[in-house]
Amino acid sequence: MVKLSAARYGKDNIRLLKVERDATNPKLQYVFEFTIRVMLEGHIASAYTHADNAPVVTTDSMKNTTHILAKKNPVSPPELFASILGTHFVTTYDHIQKAFVHIVQHRWTRYAVDGVPHEYSFVRDGEEVRVADAEVDESGEILLSGGIADLLVLKSTGSAFYGYIQDKYTTLPETWDRIMSTAIDSTWTFKPFENLEAVRSAVDNFEEGYQSARNITLKTFALDDSASVQATLFKMCKLILAANSLINDVKYALPNKHYFEIDLSWFEGLKNTGADAQVYAPQSNPNGLITATVSRDD
Ligand SMILES: O=c1[nH]c(=O)c2[nH]c(=O)[nH]c2[nH]1
Numbered sequence: 001m002v003k004l005s006a007a008r009y010g011k012d013n014i015r016l017l018k019v020e021r022d023a024t025n026p027k028l029q030y031v032f033e034f035t036i037r038v039m040l041e042g043h044i045a046s047a048y049t050h051a052d053n054a055p056v057v058t059t060d061s062m063k064n065t066t067h068i069l070a071k072k073n074p075v076s077p078p079e080l081f082a083s084i085l086g087t088h089f090v091t092t093y094d095h096i097q098k099a100f101v102h103i104v105q106h107r108w109t110r111y112a113v114d115g116v117p118h119e120y121s122f123v124r125d126g127e128e129v130r131v132a133d134a135e136v137d138e139s140g141e142i143l144l145s146g147g148i149a150d151l152l153v154l155k156s157t158g159s160a161f162y163g164y165i166q167d168k169y170t171t172l173p174e175t176w177d178r179i180m181s182t183a184i185d186s187t188w189t190f191k192p193f194e195n196l197e198a199v200r201s202a203v204d205n206f207e208e209g210y211q212s213a214r215n216i217t218l219k220t221f222a223l224d225d226s227a228s229v230q231a232t233l234f235k236m237c238k239l240i241l242a243a244n245s246l247i248n249d250v251k252y253a254l255p256n257k258h259y260f261e262i263d264l265s266w267f268e269g270l271k272n273t274g275a276d277a278q279v280y281a282p283q284s285n286p287n288g289l290i291t292a293t294v295s296r297d298d
Helices: 045-049 059-072 078-092 196-201 203-223 229-243
Strands: 009-021 029-042 096-106 109-113 116-123 129-137 142-155 180-190 247-256 259-261 280-282 288-295
Touching: 009 059, 029 059, 029 078, 029 116, 059 078, 078 096, 078 129, 078 142, 078 196, 078 203, 142 196, 142 203, 180 203, 180 229, 196 203, 203 229, 229 247, 229 288
Parallel strands: none
Antiparallel strands: 009 029, 029 096, 096 129, 109 116, 129 142, 142 180, 180 247, 247 288, 259 280
16 A cells, blocks of 8 residues: 655746836836746545546646736745745635645846946856745645745865864865855744745845855855855854844855865976965866755744
8 A cells, every 4th residue: 555645836937027117217227037936735635546537726826826916016025926926825715725835036137327227138157046935834824935046156275174073084185265155045034924924024035045145155155254155154144143133044165165175296396385375176077065054043
């Protein structure tokens, strides 16, 4: 005998771009480009176990609904739009108990022409994305998180790594000055919201949370005299929690992108290690992967 232990289905990679126009100057425009995943849970077992499509909200309808709700509602901040979309599914269909909405927001940053910010022209300034996740329950409760992914950073000094276990497996030399580079993947979870109205009342916190987490991440990466990726990561989390009272916990997943020194002394005694290191070999793999979640203990 077998049983269906878990089932969740939906539409992934729903793409949309929304243009919002300023009320008084329609040429002043704002653009938001998203890739969205909508997943639903509930009384849907018979679709799997009895080939019964009666409970199926089609994934095609989920895509249509996403487009329609994007037209009828603000899509920014993405935490709010994810909540609106998730709430729609659990309130429209009695048998749907949970909706999970994942939004990836791609960068379109307004740029300046001759020093003046242009009204409707934007640049993709990097592959970094902003992410938002909403988990909406049939009771109306909403669990929200925001985040950043693929923010690639590098510092050419200000990072050391020494004092670790030295045993028969160890070949890594200790260093007091190394290159540090990572692709920031950070997620912060907000305190639970009772319903969509509570999310609407807290709306300013989502943009503030994103801006402050991004600024803290970049500033700490630059200014911390890093003892390790682990230690720098923990400092970032502590600062984000101190700056945002609605955030419950912060997590990071930081790949350690290694750049190795190259010994060139075989060529005419060329000095290129330690304090003389300038030409490095970027490593694509393997890479370290340092992760942690930091939460409030009160
Ligand atoms: O910051 C680091 N943490 C580690 O755990 C580690 N391990 C390693 O080989 N290099 C590094 N760097």
